[in-house]
Structures are given as structure tokens and as C-alpha cells.
Amino acid sequence: MKKVLVLGAGQLARMMDLAGSPLNMDVKAFDVRTNKVVHPVAPEHIYGNLAEGIAEAEVITAEFEHVAHDILEQCEQSNKLKPTSQAIKIGGDRRLEKALLRECNVANAKHYVIETREDFEQALTELTLPIIFKSALEGYDGKGQWRMKSTEQADEIWQDMADFIAQANSSVPQGIVAEQMVPFDREVSLVGARNTHGEIEVYPLTENHHAGGILSVSVAAPVEQELQIQAASVFKALTEKLNYVGVLAIEFFQVGDQLLVNEIAPRVHNSGHWTQQGADTCQFENHLRAICGLPLGSTKLVRPTAMVNILGEDSVPNEALALPSLSIHWYDKEKRAGRKMGHLNLCGNDEQELAQRLNQLAAILPTEAFPDLASFAAKYQERVTQ
Amino acid sequence: MKKVLVLGAGQLARMMDLAGSPLNMDVKAFDVRTNKVVHPVAPEHIYGNLAEGIAEAEVITAEFEHVAHDILEQCEQSNKLKPTSQAIKIGGDRRLEKALLRECNVANAKHYVIETREDFEQALTELTLPIIFKSALEGYDGKGQWRMKSTEQADEIWQDMADFIAQANSSVPQGIVAEQMVPFDREVSLVGARNTHGEIEVYPLTENHHAGGILSVSVAAPVEQELQIQAASVFKALTEKLNYVGVLAIEFFQVGDQLLVNEIAPRVHNSGHWTQQGADTCQFENHLRAICGLPLGSTKLVRPTAMVNILGEDSVPNEALALPSLSIHWYDKEKRAGRKMGHLNLCGNDEQELAQRLNQLAAILPTEAFPDLASFAAKYQERVTQ
Numbered sequence: 210m211k212k213v214l215v216l217g218a219g220q221l222a223r224m225m226d227l228a229g230s231p232l233n234m235d236v237k238a239f240d241v242r243t244n245k246v247v248h249p250v251a252p253e254h255i256y257g258n259l260a261e262g263i264a265e266a267e268v269i270t271a272e273f274e275h276v277a278h279d280i281l282e283q284c285e286q287s288n289k290l291k292p293t294s295q296a297i298k299i300g301g302d303r304r305l306e307k308a309l310l311r312e313c314n315v316a317n318a319k320h321y322v323i324e325t326r327e328d329f330e331q332a333l334t335e336l337t338l339p340i341i342f343k344s345a346l347e348g349y350d351g352k353g354q355w356r357m358k359s360t361e362q363a364d365e366i367w368q369d370m371a372d373f374i375a376q377a378n379s380s381v382p383q384g385i386v387a388e389q390m391v392p393f394d395r396e397v398s399l400v401g402a403r404n405t406h407g408e409i410e411v412y413p414l415t416e417n418h419h420a421g422g423i424l425s426v427s428v429a430a431p432v433e434q435e436l437q438i439q440a441a442s443v444f445k446a447l448t449e450k451l452n453y454v455g456v457l458a459i460e461f462f463q464v465g466d467q468l469l470v471n472e473i474a475p476r477v478h479n480s481g482h483w484t485q486q487g488a489d490t491c492q493f494e495n496h497l498r499a500i501c502g503l504p505l506g507s508t509k510l511v512r513p514t515a516m517v518n519i520l521g522e523d524s525v526p527n528e529a530l531a532l533p534s535l536s537i538h539w540y541d542k543e544k545r546a547g548r549k550m551g552h553l554n555l556c557g558n559d560e561q562e563l564a565q566r567l568n569q570l571a572a573i574l575p576t577e578a579f580p581d582l583a584s585f586a587a588k589y590q591e592r593v594t595q
Numbered sequence: 596m597k598k599v600l601v602l603g604a605g606q607l608a609r610m611m612d613l614a615g616s617p618l619n620m621d622v623k624a625f626d627v628r629t630n631k632v633v634h635p636v637a638p639e640h641i642y643g644n645l646a647e648g649i650a651e652a653e654v655i656t657a658e659f660e661h662v663a664h665d666i667l668e669q670c671e672q673s674n675k676l677k678p679t680s681q682a683i684k685i686g687g688d689r690r691l692e693k694a695l696l697r698e699c700n701v702a703n704a705k706h707y708v709i710e711t712r713e714d715f716e717q718a719l720t721e722l723t724l725p726i727i728f729k730s731a732l733e734g735y736d737g738k739g740q741w742r743m744k745s746t747e748q749a750d751e752i753w754q755d756m757a758d759f760i761a762q763a764n765s766s767v768p769q770g771i772v773a774e775q776m777v778p779f780d781r782e783v784s785l786v787g788a789r790n791t792h793g794e795i796e797v798y799p800l801t802e803n804h805h806a807g808g809i810l811s812v813s814v815a816a817p818v819e820q821e822l823q824i825q826a827a828s829v830f831k832a833l834t835e836k837l838n839y840v841g842v843l844a845i846e847f848f849q850v851g852d853q854l855l856v857n858e859i860a861p862r863v864h865n866s867g868h869w870t871q872q873g874a875d876t877c878q879f880e881n882h883l884r885a886i887c888g889l890p891l892g893s894t895k896l897v898r899p900t901a902m903v904n905i906l907g908e909d910s911v912p913n914e915a916l917a918l919p920s921l922s923i924h925w926y927d928k929e930k931r932a933g934r935k936m937g938h939l940n941l942c943g944n945d946e947q948e949l950a951q952r953l954n955q956l957a958a959i960l961p962t963e964a965f966p967d968l969a970s971f972a973a974k975y976q977e978r979v980t981q
Contacts, residue, residue, distance in 0.1 A: 210927065223616075227613055227616055227617065230609075230613055230636050230927075231613065231922070231923060231924040231925060232923060232925065233925035233927055233937075248637065248640075250616050250636075251634065251637075251640070254634075254637070254640055489919060489920050489942075490922070498916070503913055503916055504913055504914070504916050504917035505917075506916065506921075506922075507919035507920060509919065509920075511897065511898070512897070527889060527890055528890070530884070530889055530890050530892065531890035531891075533875060533893035533895065534875050534893060534895075535892075536617070536876070536892075537617060537618060538617040539617060539618065539619035541596070541616075541619055551619075556875075
């Protein structure tokens with residue numbers, strides 16, 4: 210029985226536990242809101258505080274990158290933390306992320322780090338409009354972002370950003386990264402794993418669709434080999450540089466046949482949830498295998514699979530469950546508008562069948578809760594029947 | 596959150612819980628040895644006694660058929676028990692099982708129920724040698740069975756059986772069912788589900804191989820349609836007669852193109868474990884869907900899949916985990932000779948690939964622990980490459 214402690218007690222720790230139990234792994238979760246170690250699926254069971262959790266664990270990992278630095282240091286001192294705190298911090302700070310990309314010579318959007326008004330002015334001369342400004346820390350899912358289309362917005366945006374930086378309440382100073390907006394063809398991500406022996410396995414590239422800055426649908430299907438090789442080589446470069454252990458996700462903008470790194474997540478990732486039904490081994494199991502020193506499981510695509518996030522809803526019509534090859538994954542969370550409550554995985558024996566089923570699913574699910582699913586499904590069907 | 600109580604706290608309840616969590620089902624298990632309701636995966640968490648468990652549950656089900664009758668009655672009185680106690684008892688008493696088969700006009704081996712020496716003599720005249728005598732209650736995995744090849748064994752076998760009956764310590768009187776031994780071609784089983792709405796879905800027939808009376812390997816692959824239809828119609832007849840709700844397994848002897856029922860198990864079944872990786876929806880999820888009134892999930896074969904039981908071992912070489920499409924399922928049990936400790940599921944894109952991987956697996960696993968795997972794998976490869 211391998212004892213694993215996860216920093217964070219959300220759905221990712223939950224799904225790690227469900228994937229780990231068949232491997233006889235005992236996964237516990239540290240809830241940063243209550244400062245208690247809990248059962249990841251039945252959090253009413255409390256096992257103690259962080260120090261006790263660290264002492265009991267054989268391996269410690271994280272389900273999110275915004276873990277307070279003192280907690281990361283405490284875990285690192287135990288020599289059980291995988292990946293390293295350095296890798297986790299890179300996922301939580303765009304400045305470090307950009308520095309890593311530069312060091313590894315990995316293609317990404319032209320950018321400029323801003324701390325002062327002077328930097329801001331410099332960014333406007335170095336970069337071409339439109340520019341997106343993103344907060345360096347905690348800037349995900351559309352929060353802490355500003356888009357500038359015309360220089361007339363400069364004063365207003367700067368004022369807003371300066372306020373945002375001033376209000377930041379973190380041990381690390383907040384900052385801004387200005388990025389030239391890339392007119393990309395689509396957004397894709399690569400999820401992969403590297404284990405303690407340095408072995409690497411990556412899943413096929415996944416195509417991601419967002420609504421309001423939040424992931425809405427991911428589709429995994431056979432991909433162009435050239436593109437896959439390009440993504441895999443970026444994965445190798447970054448994870449080897451970091452001596453990374455665990456699952457890591459890389460979000461890319463695809464521009465023509467080139468991939469530009471958008472973001473790195475040093476953890477299992479929402480765009481990898483399809484692997485629960487669509488791959489030989491799911492990302493949660495592979496993360497556990499990686500950090501526990503086991504061989505990685507095959508990451509091959511079994512069938513084309515789409516993942517649909519359930520946002521702000523705590524039920525779907527039973528009719529949806531009757532669709533062939535549909536699986537539902539609830540996170541047992543209290544209902545809240547826009548909250549990630551669960552996801553659906555839908556498979557097809559080929560992309561045509563998947564597209565057909567996605568359209569059936571879109572017809573069953575309420576439009577209010579899944580506003581862009583029908584249009585995505587229609588477009589996808591059109592694309593795969595060409 | 597649907598609250599389910601399972602009678603029995605073994606690996607089947609455990610796997611039901613792991614399949615139920617993504618559906619937001621709260622599965623608890625009643626451990627008949629300790630008389631406590633426990634967490635099926637973390638049994639150190641105790642929730643109370645049976646009465647409390649019954650009161651809290653919305654649905655009650657069973658993971659084994661040898662539940663004491665008073666417990667079944669107590670659960671049935673709550674109107675929450677699915678399947679019914681009648682159906683569970685049939686699985687635990689060969690006399691009831693044979694009566695059901697007769698009532699439904701379902702083909703099975705010629706047999707005779709024995710209570711007295713006169714019955715025994717009568718059985719010998721009615722049936723042709725060889726005959727197998729099986730205890731009516733608790734007679735599985737090779738216990739309580741006698742094989743007669745010659746009438747010279749009659750006195751000895753009768754004496755042994757009479758002692759066995761006399762020693763029985765159950766509320767229901769023990770008995771013996773004599774069955775004419777069938778020279779069958781192979782053993783197959785059908786696992787299927789019927790939900791509260793009377794909807795039925797069955798998995799493809801699985802081929803089973805035993806060693807020492809215990810299931811060793813099950814293989815699910817595309818089957819002859821005629822045979823599948825025959826098995827499905829038996830499933831329909833039996834479950835409709837019982838107004839059955841849940842997963843039920845039927846073991847058959849295949850003789851030429853005819854299926855004779857050997858045994859019925861009113862529960863999820865070892866020969867259905869392959870569905871965790873090889874089918875659209877696994878048997879554990881379909882059992883929960885069935886008893887909770889949800890639509891059944893598709894039971895289609897995704898890929899040819901073999902299940903290999905791990906008996907009496909608490910580890911396998913890491914090398915096995917490196918095989919593509921191999922999943923391991925441990926039950927977190929204390930090691931004991933011959934005990935079902937876990938199982939391996941292995942898939943292939945076609946039967947040839949599955950056979951190849953089975954041979955690779957057999958070469959990795961220790962022969963002492965898996966004595967018949969190599970010969971099975973070799974024969975299987977020969978068969979599928981013809």
C-alpha cells in the first residue's frame with residue numbers, strides 16, 4: 210500500500226484517489242482551506258494536520274499550482290515532494306514560466322514582463338497590438354486579464370492593472386506579463402507523464418474549446434504525426450530541464466503547422482479528463498505511477514473521445530446516460546454558478562460516430578447550461594464528414 | 596447523492612464503490628463478519644450497525660448470495676432490497692436454482708435432488724455415470740462436491756455426503772443435487788443487467804477457464820451471434836420470471852452449439868471483471884444504474900479483453916505494469932494461499948494482439964503463482980491465429 214498525499218482536495222485529488230485504489234494506493238488530500246488532511250472522496254473523514262500528513266506519506270504531490278510557498282517548502286524538506294516545488298511554482302507564475310520557455314528555446318508568443326509604468330510603455334513599443342496583459346500570479350480562467358486593441362485604452366488599462374498589483378496579497382510580488390495576441394487556428398494541449406526513472410509517455414494532442422475563458426469541450430482523436438512530434442519534443446525539453454516527475458500539461462496555440470506554448474500546468478489537467486475512457490491508462494493513474502516509481506501505462510488513444518465540462522449544474526437528464534459510450538464523472542460539489550461540477554466523456558469508434566453522438570448529447574442537454582455545445586457539435590460533424 | 600448499502604464488504608462492494616463515486620453515489624458496505632457498516636474501500640471507517648445502515652440507505656443490494664436469511668428479511672422489510680431476497684436465495688441454494696430453471700424451461704444438465712439414501716439410489720438409476728454431487732448450500736469453488744465414476748464408490752460417497760449434511764449448521768436444511776456430468780466443449784458465462792424499468796442489457800459471452808475449481812482466466816471477444824442470442828434469451832426468461840433488478844451472471848456449459856445452464860449468480864461476477872476495461876460500461880456501474888432506476892449503460896465490447904485472477908499473491912513484477920493495455924485491480928486483502936487478491940485486465944485491438952500480449956504477460960508472471968496461464972496463452976494464440 211503506497212501512501213500518497215495530495216496538496217489540494219478538489220476534483221483532481223478525488224479522481225487520483227479513484228484511479229489509485231485499484232493500484233492499492235492510499236491517497237489522502239490536504240485541504241488548504243481547512244488545513245486538514247482528508248479522504249479525497251469522503252472528506253468528512255479527517256486524518257490530521259499537514260505535519261502529520263507529511264510524516265505519514267511516502268510521496269507528496271499537488272493537484273494545483275497555487276499552493277502557498279511555505280507549504281511547498283515544508284513538503285520539499287521531507288524529500289517526498291514530486292514534482293519539485295520549483296516546477297509547481299513555475300506553473301503558478303507566468304514570469305518563471307516564460308523564463309523556462311526561453312531557457313529551453315521553446316516557441317511561444319512574443320511577450321514582455323511589466324512591473325512599472327516604464328515597462329508598460331516599453332511593452333507597447335516592443336509588441337504589436339492587440340496585446341493581452343495577464344497577471345503573473347493566479348491569472349487563470351479569465352481573471353486578471355486585460356485586452357488592448359488600441360493605444361487609447363492605455364491609461365485606463367494601466368490604472369486598472371496598477372490597482373490590481375497594489376491589491377495583491379501574496380508573499381511573492383504580483384506582476385504582469387504582456388503578450389502579443391496570436392491569431393491562432395486552434396488551441397490544443399499535450400498531457401504527458403515523466404516518471405522517477407526519466408521515462409516519458411505523452412497522450413495524443415487534445416483540441417480544446419473555451420467558453421468565457423473556461424474549458425468547455427476537449428476532443429482527442431488521431432492527430433497529425435508532425436504536430437504530435439513537435440508537441441512531444443517540447444514536453445521532453447521542458448520536463449527534462451526541470452527533472453520533472455508526474456503528469457504535466459502544456460497548452461498550445463496552433464498557428465498553421467506551428468505550436469506556440471500558451472501555458473504550462475505542472476499537474477493533471479482538465480484537458481486530460483478524456484483519458485479516463487479514451488486512453489489505455491488515464492492521466493490520474495499515470496501521475497500516480499510516475500511519482501511512485503512504477504512504469505508508465507500506455508497513453509495510446511483507444512477511441513476518439515470528447516470531454517464536456519458540466520459547469521454550474523448538479524444534474525443532467527437521465528436520457529444522456531442512455532447514450533452509448535457516455536460516462537459521467539461528478540465531483541460531489543455544492544452547486545454554484547459557473548463552477549466545474551463534473552464532466553462527461555463520450556466515445557465513438559471513429560470521429561464520425563463521435564460527432565453523431567455529440568450532436569445527440571447536445572440535443573439532450575439543456576442549452577442554458579451548455580450554451581455552445583450544439584454549435585460545436587454541428588461544426589465538428591461538418592468537419593469530420595468532409 | 597444516492598445512498599446505497601451493499602450486503603458484504605469484499606472486493607465486489609469495493610469495486611461497486613469505485614464505480615459509483617463518479618456517479619455521485621455513496622456506497623457503504625455491511626461486513627457480515629463484524630456486523631458493521633463500513634466504507635467499502637477504507638473499511639477502518641465504521642458507520643454503525645445494520646439497522647442504521649438500512650435506515651440511511653435508499654437502495655440495498657448484495658455482493659454475495661450466502662447472506663443469512665434473517666438479514667435478507669430485515670432488508671426486504673425496508674422495501675429497499677434489490678434484487679429481492681427470493682432471487683438472492685436462489686443463487687445460494689441449488690435446489691431453488693434448479694426449480695427456477697425447470698419453471699422457465701431452460702436447458703441444463705440432467706439432475707436429481709437428494710435428501711435420503713433412497714433419493715441417492717434413485718439418482719444412480721435416473722442418471723448416467725459420471726455423476727457430480729453438489730451440496731445445495733454454499734457449494735462453490737470446489738467445496739462440498741463429489742464425483743462418482745463407478746458405482747463402487749457409492750457407499751463411500753454416500754457416507755461422506757451424509758456426514759456433510761449432518762454437520763451442516765444453517766437455518767435451511769442442507770441437501771445434495773446430483774448432476775449428470777456433461778462432456779462440455781467449454782464454459783462460458785453471460786453477465787447482464789435488468790433495471791427497475793425492466794430494461795435489459797447483456798454483455799458478450801465470456802469464456803472461462805478454471806484451475807482447481809477457481810476461476811483463473813476469462814476472455815471476452817466477439818462471439819457467434821447464435822450463441823449470444825441463445826444466452827440472452829435465457830437471461831431474459833430468468834430475470835423476467837424473478838422480476839430481477841441488478842446484474843446477474845449465468846454460467847453455461849457449451850455442448851456443440853447448445854448452452855446448458857450450470858449456475859446462476861444473482862450479483863456482479865468474477866467473470867465480468869473484464870468489463871472494467873473491455874466494455875463501454877462496467878458491470879459494477881451497470882449494477883448501480885440498474886438498482887437506482889437509471890438507464891443502463893451500453894454493454895458493447897470495446898476491445899477483446901482477458902481477465903486474469905491473482906490468487907494468493909500480493910504483488911506482481913513491475914514489468915507487467917509496463918505492458919500496453921494492462922490494468923491491475925488490487926483488493927487490499929491480506930495475503931493468503933489461494934485467496935482472490937486482485938485481477939489483471941489485458942486488452943488488445945484484436946484477438947491476435949490480445950493473444951500476443953497474454954503470452955508476454957505469462958512470460959513475466961511467476962509460474963508458481965499463475966501455473967496455467969502460459970499454457971492457456973499458448974493455446975489461445977494457436978486458436979486465434981488459425
